[in-house]
Amino acid sequence: MSLRFALLALLRVGPLSGYDLQKQFALSVGHVWHAPDSQIYPELRKMEAEGLVEGEEQARGQRGTRRVYHVTDAGERAFQEWMRSPLEYARVRDPAHLRAAYLEASTPAAAREFFRAHIAQWEGELAQWEGELKRIAALDNPMLARRLAATPPPDRERTVAFKRFTYEGLVERARGEIDWARRGLALVDGLEAADGEWAGSGANGA
Amino acid sequence: MSLRFALLALLRVGPLSGYDLQKQFALSVGHVWHAPDSQIYPELRKMEAEGLVEGEEQARGQRGTRRVYHVTDAGERAFQEWMRSPLEYARVRDPAHLRAAYLEASTPAAAREFFRAHIAQWEGELAQWEGELKRIAALDNPMLARRLAATPPPDRERTVAFKRFTYEGLVERARGEIDWARRGLALVDGLEAADGEWAGSGANGA
DNA sequence: TGAATTTACCTATGTCGATAGGGAATGTCC
DNA sequence: GGACATTCCCTATCGACATAGGTAAATTCA
Numbered sequence A, B: 001m002s003l004r005f006a007l008l009a010l011l012r013v014g015p016l017s018g019y020d021l022q023k024q025f026a027l028s029v030g031h032v033w034h035a036p037d038s039q040i041y042p043e044l045r046k047m048e049a050e051g052l053v054e055g056e057e058q059a060r061g062q063r064g065t066r067r068v069y070h071v072t073d074a075g076e077r078a079f080q081e082w083m084r085s086p087l088e089y090a091r092v093r094d095p096a097h098l099r100a101a102y103l104e105a106s107t108p109a110a111a112r113e114f115f116r117a118h119i120a121q122w123e124g125e126l127a128q129w130e131g132e133l134k135r136i137a138a139l140d141n142p143m144l145a146r147r148l149a150a151t152p153p154p155d156r157e158r159t160v161a162f163k164r165f166t167y168e169g170l171v172e173r174a175r176g177e178i179d180w181a182r183r184g185l186a187l188v189d190g191l192e193a194a195d196g197e198w199a200g201s202g203a204n205g206a
Numbered sequence C: 001t002g003a004a005t006t007t008a009c010c011t012a013t014g015t016c017g018a019t020a021g022g023g024a025a026t027g028t029c030c
Numbered sequence D: 001g002g003a004c005a006t007t008c009c010c011t012a013t014c015g016a017c018a019t020a021g022g023t024a025a026a027t028t029c030a
Helices: A002-011 A018-029 A037-049 A073-084 A097-100 A108-137 A142-149 A151-193 B002-011 B019-027 B037-049 B072-084 B095-100 B110-137 B142-151 B153-195
Strands: A053-060 A064-071 B053-060 B064-071
Touching: A002 A018, A002 A053, A002 A064, A002 A073, A018 A037, A018 A064, A018 B053, A037 A053, A064 A073, A064 B153, A073 A097, A073 B110, A097 B002, A097 B153, A108 A151, A108 B072, A142 A151, A151 B002, A151 B095, A151 B153, B002 B019, B002 B037, B002 B053, B002 B064, B002 B072, B019 B037, B037 B053, B064 B072, B064 B110, B095 B110, B142 B153
Parallel strands: none
Antiparallel strands: A053 A064, B053 B064
Protein backbone atom coordinates (compact mmCIF):
# COMPACT_ATOMS: atom_id res chain seq x y z
CA MET A 1 0.00 0.00 0.00
CA SER A 2 2.79 2.44 0.75
CA LEU A 3 4.38 2.00 -2.65
CA ARG A 4 1.73 4.20 -4.15
CA PHE A 5 2.49 6.98 -1.69
CA ALA A 6 6.18 6.66 -2.38
CA LEU A 7 5.41 7.06 -6.08
CA LEU A 8 3.03 9.96 -5.44
CA ALA A 9 5.69 11.67 -3.33
CA LEU A 10 8.03 11.69 -6.28
CA LEU A 11 5.47 12.48 -8.93
CA ARG A 12 4.02 15.47 -7.08
CA VAL A 13 7.10 17.42 -8.02
CA GLY A 14 6.22 17.22 -11.67
CA PRO A 15 5.27 14.80 -14.45
CA LEU A 16 7.63 11.97 -15.29
CA SER A 17 7.69 9.05 -17.67
CA GLY A 18 7.39 5.63 -16.17
CA TYR A 19 11.00 4.90 -16.91
CA ASP A 20 12.34 8.17 -15.51
CA LEU A 21 10.14 7.71 -12.49
CA GLN A 22 11.50 4.28 -11.69
CA LYS A 23 15.04 5.46 -12.32
CA GLN A 24 14.66 8.39 -9.97
CA PHE A 25 12.76 6.23 -7.51
CA ALA A 26 15.73 3.92 -7.10
CA LEU A 27 17.98 6.89 -6.32
CA SER A 28 15.72 8.67 -3.86
CA VAL A 29 12.50 7.32 -2.34
CA GLY A 30 13.78 3.83 -2.97
CA HIS A 31 16.29 4.37 -0.16
CA VAL A 32 13.44 4.10 2.32
CA TRP A 33 10.96 2.07 0.30
CA HIS A 34 12.42 -0.41 -2.11
CA ALA A 35 10.49 -1.52 -5.17
CA PRO A 36 11.72 -3.13 -8.39
CA ASP A 37 10.56 -1.80 -11.75
CA SER A 38 8.48 -4.93 -12.23
CA GLN A 39 6.42 -3.71 -9.28
CA ILE A 40 6.35 -0.05 -10.17
CA TYR A 41 4.83 -0.33 -13.60
CA PRO A 42 1.80 -2.39 -12.62
CA GLU A 43 1.30 -0.15 -9.58
CA LEU A 44 1.24 2.91 -11.83
CA ARG A 45 -1.39 1.27 -14.00
CA LYS A 46 -3.45 0.48 -10.94
CA MET A 47 -3.12 4.01 -9.64
CA GLU A 48 -4.19 5.29 -13.02
CA ALA A 49 -7.24 3.03 -13.00
CA GLU A 50 -8.12 4.46 -9.60
CA GLY A 51 -7.70 8.03 -10.75
CA LEU A 52 -4.70 8.89 -8.58
CA VAL A 53 -2.47 9.61 -11.57
CA GLU A 54 -3.00 10.19 -15.24
CA GLY A 55 -0.74 8.91 -17.97
CA GLU A 56 -0.35 10.46 -21.41
CA GLU A 57 1.34 8.72 -24.29
CA GLN A 58 4.12 10.75 -25.84
CA ALA A 59 6.13 10.12 -28.99
CA ARG A 60 9.70 8.97 -28.59
CA GLY A 61 11.77 8.89 -31.75
CA GLN A 62 10.02 7.88 -34.97
CA ARG A 63 7.90 5.04 -33.77
CA GLY A 64 8.46 4.70 -30.10
CA THR A 65 6.32 5.96 -27.27
CA ARG A 66 6.57 6.53 -23.57
CA ARG A 67 3.97 7.24 -21.00
CA VAL A 68 4.25 10.37 -18.88
CA TYR A 69 2.37 10.38 -15.58
CA HIS A 70 1.22 13.24 -13.43
CA VAL A 71 -0.64 13.33 -10.13
CA THR A 72 -4.36 14.12 -10.23
CA ASP A 73 -6.24 16.15 -7.65
CA ALA A 74 -7.56 12.89 -6.24
CA GLY A 75 -4.01 11.60 -6.05
CA GLU A 76 -2.87 14.70 -4.20
CA ARG A 77 -5.74 14.36 -1.76
CA ALA A 78 -4.92 10.69 -1.21
CA PHE A 79 -1.31 11.62 -0.50
CA GLN A 80 -2.28 14.30 1.99
CA GLU A 81 -4.65 11.96 3.70
CA TRP A 82 -1.98 9.35 4.01
CA MET A 83 0.41 11.93 5.50
CA ARG A 84 -2.15 12.58 8.21
CA SER A 85 -3.16 8.98 8.84
CA PRO A 86 -1.65 6.76 11.53
CA LEU A 87 1.36 4.90 10.28
CA GLU A 88 1.06 1.18 9.74
CA TYR A 89 3.98 -0.63 11.30
CA ALA A 90 5.08 -3.89 9.75
CA ARG A 91 5.42 -6.83 12.07
CA VAL A 92 9.02 -7.59 13.00
CA ARG A 93 10.95 -10.13 11.00
CA ASP A 94 14.56 -9.50 11.79
CA PRO A 95 16.89 -12.27 10.57
CA ALA A 96 19.93 -10.92 12.39
CA HIS A 97 18.30 -10.80 15.81
CA LEU A 98 16.70 -14.17 15.18
CA ARG A 99 20.09 -15.69 14.59
CA ALA A 100 21.80 -13.81 17.40
CA ALA A 101 19.35 -15.22 19.92
CA TYR A 102 20.51 -18.73 19.15
CA LEU A 103 24.24 -18.32 18.61
CA GLU A 104 24.99 -20.76 21.38
CA ALA A 105 23.96 -23.36 18.84
CA SER A 106 26.78 -22.22 16.58
CA THR A 107 30.56 -22.07 16.94
CA PRO A 108 32.70 -19.07 17.89
CA ALA A 109 34.08 -18.95 14.36
CA ALA A 110 30.64 -18.96 12.73
CA ALA A 111 29.35 -16.42 15.24
CA ARG A 112 32.24 -14.09 14.46
CA GLU A 113 31.65 -14.48 10.76
CA PHE A 114 28.00 -13.62 11.27
CA PHE A 115 28.84 -10.43 13.14
CA ARG A 116 31.55 -9.43 10.67
CA ALA A 117 29.16 -9.88 7.78
CA HIS A 118 26.56 -7.84 9.62
CA ILE A 119 29.08 -5.07 10.14
CA ALA A 120 30.07 -5.16 6.50
CA GLN A 121 26.45 -5.02 5.41
CA TRP A 122 25.70 -1.99 7.54
CA GLU A 123 28.96 -0.25 6.77
CA GLY A 124 27.85 -0.36 3.16
CA GLU A 125 24.56 1.25 4.13
CA LEU A 126 26.32 3.80 6.31
CA ALA A 127 28.64 4.84 3.52
CA GLN A 128 25.71 5.24 1.18
CA TRP A 129 23.68 7.40 3.51
CA GLU A 130 26.65 9.52 4.50
CA GLY A 131 27.24 10.08 0.80
CA GLU A 132 23.64 11.17 0.41
CA LEU A 133 24.02 13.62 3.28
CA LYS A 134 27.06 15.12 1.60
CA ARG A 135 25.11 15.48 -1.63
CA ILE A 136 22.27 17.15 0.23
CA ALA A 137 24.66 19.55 1.90
CA ALA A 138 26.20 20.38 -1.48
CA LEU A 139 22.75 20.50 -3.13
CA ASP A 140 24.34 18.06 -5.52
CA ASN A 141 21.51 15.56 -5.75
CA PRO A 142 19.63 15.87 -9.05
CA MET A 143 16.33 14.68 -7.67
CA LEU A 144 16.45 17.08 -4.78
CA ALA A 145 17.55 19.88 -7.08
CA ARG A 146 14.60 19.13 -9.35
CA ARG A 147 12.34 19.23 -6.36
CA LEU A 148 13.73 22.51 -5.10
CA ALA A 149 13.36 24.06 -8.53
CA ALA A 150 9.67 23.21 -8.30
CA THR A 151 9.41 24.54 -4.74
CA PRO A 152 8.77 28.16 -3.79
CA PRO A 153 11.82 29.63 -2.08
CA PRO A 154 10.23 29.92 1.37
CA ASP A 155 9.68 26.15 1.35
CA ARG A 156 13.10 25.10 0.22
CA GLU A 157 14.82 25.08 3.56
CA ARG A 158 12.06 22.94 4.98
CA THR A 159 12.26 20.48 2.11
CA VAL A 160 16.00 20.15 2.56
CA ALA A 161 15.68 19.90 6.33
CA PHE A 162 13.32 16.93 6.27
CA LYS A 163 15.34 15.14 3.66
CA ARG A 164 18.50 15.68 5.70
CA PHE A 165 16.75 14.57 8.86
CA THR A 166 15.62 11.36 7.21
CA TYR A 167 19.07 10.42 6.03
CA GLU A 168 20.49 11.28 9.44
CA GLY A 169 18.06 8.75 10.81
CA LEU A 170 19.32 6.14 8.36
CA VAL A 171 22.91 6.93 9.36
CA GLU A 172 22.08 6.52 13.03
CA ARG A 173 20.31 3.25 12.35
CA ALA A 174 23.33 1.90 10.50
CA ARG A 175 25.64 2.98 13.32
CA GLY A 176 23.43 1.28 15.86
CA GLU A 177 23.59 -2.00 13.99
CA ILE A 178 27.37 -1.79 13.64
CA ASP A 179 27.80 -1.05 17.33
CA TRP A 180 25.56 -3.93 18.24
CA ALA A 181 27.51 -6.37 16.10
CA ARG A 182 30.79 -5.11 17.55
CA ARG A 183 29.47 -5.79 21.02
CA GLY A 184 28.52 -9.23 19.70
CA LEU A 185 32.10 -9.86 18.66
CA ALA A 186 33.26 -8.85 22.10
CA LEU A 187 30.71 -11.18 23.64
CA VAL A 188 31.97 -14.09 21.57
CA ASP A 189 35.53 -13.29 22.67
CA GLY A 190 34.49 -13.19 26.28
CA LEU A 191 32.57 -16.43 26.15
CA GLU A 192 35.39 -18.20 24.36
CA ALA A 193 37.90 -16.92 26.90
CA ALA A 194 35.72 -18.25 29.68
CA ASP A 195 34.68 -21.60 28.20
CA GLY A 196 37.01 -22.35 25.36
CA GLU A 197 35.74 -23.05 21.90
CA TRP A 198 32.19 -24.29 21.93
CA ALA A 199 30.32 -26.28 19.33
CA GLY A 200 26.60 -25.89 19.61
CA SER A 201 25.45 -28.62 17.29
CA GLY A 202 22.86 -30.92 18.76
CA ALA A 203 19.76 -29.69 20.46
CA ASN A 204 21.21 -30.23 23.88
CA GLY A 205 24.67 -28.84 23.35
CA ALA A 206 27.87 -30.53 22.33
CA MET B 1 12.02 -19.07 4.61
CA SER B 2 13.27 -17.98 8.02
CA LEU B 3 10.06 -18.98 9.73
CA ARG B 4 11.12 -22.60 9.59
CA PHE B 5 14.40 -21.79 11.31
CA ALA B 6 12.59 -19.82 13.97
CA LEU B 7 10.39 -22.84 14.57
CA LEU B 8 13.35 -25.22 14.56
CA ALA B 9 15.15 -22.99 17.06
CA LEU B 10 12.31 -23.45 19.50
CA LEU B 11 11.65 -27.11 18.79
CA ARG B 12 15.26 -28.15 19.21
CA VAL B 13 14.87 -27.75 22.93
CA GLY B 14 12.36 -30.53 23.06
CA PRO B 15 9.12 -31.82 21.50
CA LEU B 16 6.05 -29.61 21.60
CA SER B 17 2.50 -29.78 20.35
CA GLY B 18 1.57 -27.46 17.55
CA TYR B 19 -0.50 -25.35 19.89
CA ASP B 20 2.13 -25.11 22.62
CA LEU B 21 4.69 -24.33 19.99
CA GLN B 22 2.75 -21.43 18.57
CA LYS B 23 1.96 -20.17 22.07
CA GLN B 24 5.60 -20.23 23.09
CA PHE B 25 6.62 -18.84 19.74
CA ALA B 26 4.58 -15.71 20.29
CA LEU B 27 6.30 -15.14 23.64
CA SER B 28 9.87 -15.77 22.53
CA VAL B 29 11.13 -16.18 18.98
CA GLY B 30 8.12 -14.21 17.80
CA HIS B 31 9.74 -11.10 19.30
CA VAL B 32 12.22 -11.13 16.44
CA TRP B 33 10.24 -13.07 13.86
CA HIS B 34 6.52 -12.58 13.90
CA ALA B 35 4.20 -15.25 12.53
CA PRO B 36 0.50 -15.82 13.18
CA ASP B 37 -0.76 -19.30 14.01
CA SER B 38 -2.42 -19.46 10.61
CA GLN B 39 1.09 -19.39 9.16
CA ILE B 40 2.75 -21.66 11.69
CA TYR B 41 0.51 -24.68 11.25
CA PRO B 42 0.87 -24.96 7.47
CA GLU B 43 4.61 -24.35 7.81
CA LEU B 44 4.90 -27.21 10.29
CA ARG B 45 3.09 -29.49 7.87
CA LYS B 46 5.45 -28.45 5.11
CA MET B 47 8.49 -29.00 7.28
CA GLU B 48 7.14 -32.40 8.15
CA ALA B 49 6.67 -33.27 4.49
CA GLU B 50 10.30 -32.28 3.94
CA GLY B 51 11.54 -34.38 6.81
CA LEU B 52 12.74 -31.52 9.01
CA VAL B 53 10.34 -32.39 11.83
CA GLU B 54 8.20 -35.34 12.73
CA GLY B 55 4.76 -35.10 14.22
CA GLU B 56 3.06 -37.75 16.34
CA GLU B 57 -0.63 -37.74 17.12
CA GLN B 58 -1.37 -37.97 20.81
CA ALA B 59 -4.66 -38.50 22.57
CA ARG B 60 -6.16 -35.54 24.38
CA GLY B 61 -9.18 -36.27 26.55
CA GLN B 62 -11.67 -38.86 25.32
CA ARG B 63 -11.87 -38.01 21.71
CA GLY B 64 -9.51 -35.17 21.09
CA THR B 65 -6.01 -35.30 19.69
CA ARG B 66 -3.02 -33.06 19.39
CA ARG B 67 0.09 -33.38 17.32
CA VAL B 68 3.47 -33.28 19.00
CA TYR B 69 6.43 -32.33 16.85
CA HIS B 70 10.12 -32.96 17.30
CA VAL B 71 13.13 -32.03 15.20
CA THR B 72 14.67 -34.75 13.04
CA ASP B 73 18.37 -35.16 12.35
CA ALA B 74 17.77 -33.60 8.95
CA GLY B 75 16.05 -30.69 10.65
CA GLU B 76 18.97 -30.21 13.01
CA ARG B 77 21.39 -30.27 10.11
CA ALA B 78 19.29 -27.74 8.22
CA PHE B 79 19.28 -25.47 11.26
CA GLN B 80 23.03 -25.68 11.66
CA GLU B 81 23.55 -25.01 8.03
CA TRP B 82 21.36 -21.95 8.22
CA MET B 83 23.31 -20.72 11.24
CA ARG B 84 26.45 -20.84 9.13
CA SER B 85 24.98 -19.42 5.94
CA PRO B 86 25.11 -15.75 4.94
CA LEU B 87 22.13 -13.85 6.24
CA GLU B 88 19.54 -12.70 3.77
CA TYR B 89 18.68 -9.07 4.35
CA ALA B 90 15.21 -7.91 3.43
CA ARG B 91 14.98 -4.87 1.22
CA VAL B 92 14.11 -1.71 3.12
CA ARG B 93 10.49 -0.67 3.38
CA ASP B 94 10.37 1.80 6.21
CA PRO B 95 7.07 3.70 6.43
CA ALA B 96 8.31 6.14 9.05
CA HIS B 97 11.36 7.29 7.11
CA LEU B 98 9.29 7.40 3.93
CA ARG B 99 6.91 9.81 5.56
CA ALA B 100 9.60 11.80 7.33
CA ALA B 101 11.30 12.56 4.03
CA TYR B 102 8.21 14.37 2.80
CA LEU B 103 6.95 16.14 5.90
CA GLU B 104 7.24 19.49 4.20
CA ALA B 105 4.09 18.39 2.39
CA SER B 106 2.31 18.18 5.72
CA THR B 107 1.51 20.66 8.49
CA PRO B 108 3.41 21.22 11.74
CA ALA B 109 0.50 19.76 13.69
CA ALA B 110 0.35 16.61 11.59
CA ALA B 111 4.13 16.26 11.66
CA ARG B 112 4.14 16.48 15.45
CA GLU B 113 1.36 13.93 15.68
CA PHE B 114 3.38 11.61 13.46
CA PHE B 115 6.46 11.89 15.65
CA ARG B 116 4.47 11.53 18.86
CA ALA B 117 2.80 8.40 17.56
CA HIS B 118 6.18 7.07 16.52
CA ILE B 119 7.53 7.69 20.01
CA ALA B 120 4.51 6.00 21.56
CA GLN B 121 4.91 2.99 19.28
CA TRP B 122 8.56 2.54 20.16
CA GLU B 123 8.10 3.28 23.84
CA GLY B 124 5.75 0.32 23.86
CA GLU B 125 8.42 -1.83 22.26
CA LEU B 126 11.06 -0.49 24.65
CA ALA B 127 8.95 -1.33 27.68
CA GLN B 128 8.37 -4.82 26.38
CA TRP B 129 12.03 -5.56 25.73
CA GLU B 130 13.16 -4.05 29.01
CA GLY B 131 10.65 -6.32 30.68
CA GLU B 132 12.11 -9.30 28.89
CA LEU B 133 15.60 -8.32 30.03
CA LYS B 134 14.38 -8.19 33.60
CA ARG B 135 12.86 -11.64 33.22
CA ILE B 136 16.08 -12.96 31.78
CA ALA B 137 18.05 -11.50 34.65
CA ALA B 138 15.65 -13.07 37.13
CA LEU B 139 15.56 -16.34 35.13
CA ASP B 140 11.82 -15.80 35.30
CA ASN B 141 10.98 -16.55 31.69
CA PRO B 142 9.36 -19.98 31.30
CA MET B 143 10.64 -20.59 27.79
CA LEU B 144 14.18 -19.75 28.74
CA ALA B 145 13.90 -21.83 31.90
CA ARG B 146 12.70 -24.77 29.84
CA ARG B 147 15.59 -24.27 27.53
CA LEU B 148 18.12 -24.08 30.33
CA ALA B 149 16.69 -27.22 31.90
CA ALA B 150 17.47 -28.98 28.64
CA THR B 151 20.93 -27.44 28.41
CA PRO B 152 24.05 -28.87 30.06
CA PRO B 153 25.29 -26.56 32.79
CA PRO B 154 28.46 -25.46 30.98
CA ASP B 155 26.29 -24.11 28.14
CA ARG B 156 23.77 -22.26 30.23
CA GLU B 157 25.65 -19.03 30.65
CA ARG B 158 26.20 -18.86 26.94
CA THR B 159 22.55 -19.45 26.18
CA VAL B 160 21.54 -16.70 28.56
CA ALA B 161 24.23 -14.37 27.26
CA PHE B 162 23.06 -14.51 23.65
CA LYS B 163 19.44 -14.14 24.59
CA ARG B 164 20.30 -11.13 26.75
CA PHE B 165 22.44 -9.67 23.99
CA THR B 166 19.61 -9.97 21.50
CA TYR B 167 17.13 -8.16 23.71
CA GLU B 168 19.72 -5.49 24.45
CA GLY B 169 19.88 -4.96 20.71
CA LEU B 170 16.10 -4.57 20.56
CA VAL B 171 16.24 -2.06 23.42
CA GLU B 172 18.90 -0.03 21.66
CA ARG B 173 16.92 -0.07 18.46
CA ALA B 174 13.83 1.22 20.23
CA ARG B 175 15.84 3.96 21.92
CA GLY B 176 17.31 4.99 18.60
CA GLU B 177 13.86 5.38 17.06
CA ILE B 178 12.61 7.39 20.02
CA ASP B 179 15.62 9.69 19.91
CA TRP B 180 15.17 10.21 16.22
CA ALA B 181 11.52 11.12 16.58
CA ARG B 182 12.36 13.51 19.42
CA ARG B 183 14.85 15.24 17.16
CA GLY B 184 12.07 15.35 14.59
CA LEU B 185 9.83 17.18 17.05
CA ALA B 186 12.61 19.66 17.71
CA LEU B 187 13.05 20.13 13.98
CA VAL B 188 9.37 20.91 13.53
CA ASP B 189 9.59 23.43 16.36
CA GLY B 190 12.59 25.07 14.79
CA LEU B 191 11.07 25.28 11.32
CA GLU B 192 7.84 26.67 12.68
CA ALA B 193 9.70 29.24 14.71
CA ALA B 194 11.57 30.31 11.60
CA ASP B 195 8.73 30.23 9.04
CA GLY B 196 5.52 30.18 10.96
CA GLU B 197 2.95 27.49 10.40
CA TRP B 198 3.26 25.90 7.01
CA ALA B 199 0.69 23.97 5.04
CA GLY B 200 2.27 21.69 2.52
CA SER B 201 -0.76 20.73 0.49
CA GLY B 202 -0.33 21.16 -3.25
CA ALA B 203 2.59 19.75 -5.11
CA ASN B 204 4.31 23.11 -5.24
CA GLY B 205 3.71 24.30 -1.74
CA ALA B 206 1.00 26.43 -0.25
C1' DT C 1 -25.12 -28.11 34.38
C1' DG C 2 -24.61 -24.92 30.96
C1' DA C 3 -22.15 -21.06 29.30
C1' DA C 4 -17.84 -19.21 28.53
C1' DT C 5 -13.19 -19.92 27.65
C1' DT C 6 -9.30 -22.40 26.13
C1' DT C 7 -7.06 -25.90 23.50
C1' DA C 8 -6.18 -27.44 19.00
C1' DC C 9 -6.13 -26.65 14.49
C1' DC C 10 -7.55 -25.16 10.00
C1' DT C 11 -9.08 -22.65 5.27
C1' DA C 12 -10.07 -18.98 2.05
C1' DT C 13 -9.06 -14.99 -0.20
C1' DG C 14 -6.42 -11.57 -1.54
C1' DT C 15 -2.25 -8.58 -1.52
C1' DC C 16 2.53 -7.90 -1.66
C1' DG C 17 6.85 -9.01 -3.19
C1' DA C 18 10.96 -11.84 -5.44
C1' DT C 19 12.86 -13.24 -9.36
C1' DA C 20 13.66 -14.51 -13.84
C1' DG C 21 12.99 -13.54 -17.56
C1' DG C 22 11.08 -11.21 -22.04
C1' DG C 23 10.35 -7.85 -26.35
C1' DA C 24 10.56 -3.47 -29.09
C1' DA C 25 12.48 0.91 -30.21
C1' DT C 26 16.04 4.14 -29.88
C1' DG C 27 20.63 5.71 -29.25
C1' DT C 28 25.74 5.17 -29.16
C1' DC C 29 30.08 3.69 -30.68
C1' DC C 30 33.64 1.56 -33.58
C1' DG D 1 26.18 -0.56 -40.65
C1' DG D 2 26.29 -3.68 -37.04
C1' DA D 3 27.03 -4.67 -32.27
C1' DC D 4 26.00 -3.18 -28.05
C1' DA D 5 23.76 -0.33 -24.55
C1' DT D 6 19.91 2.21 -23.06
C1' DT D 7 15.18 3.45 -22.93
C1' DC D 8 10.68 1.77 -22.22
C1' DC D 9 7.88 -1.42 -20.56
C1' DC D 10 6.01 -5.88 -19.53
C1' DT D 11 4.61 -11.01 -17.84
C1' DA D 12 4.79 -15.35 -15.37
C1' DT D 13 5.33 -17.94 -11.50
C1' DC D 14 5.66 -18.61 -7.03
C1' DG D 15 6.32 -17.74 -2.09
C1' DA D 16 5.27 -15.03 1.93
C1' DC D 17 2.02 -12.84 4.45
C1' DA D 18 -2.50 -10.43 6.27
C1' DT D 19 -6.78 -11.11 7.72
C1' DA D 20 -11.07 -12.89 8.61
C1' DG D 21 -12.98 -16.14 9.61
C1' DG D 22 -14.19 -21.25 10.84
C1' DT D 23 -14.90 -26.17 13.55
C1' DA D 24 -14.39 -29.54 17.29
C1' DA D 25 -13.12 -31.00 21.79
C1' DA D 26 -11.75 -30.14 26.35
C1' DT D 27 -11.62 -27.39 30.36
C1' DT D 28 -13.11 -23.89 33.55
C1' DC D 29 -16.29 -21.31 36.21
C1' DA D 30 -20.56 -19.56 38.33
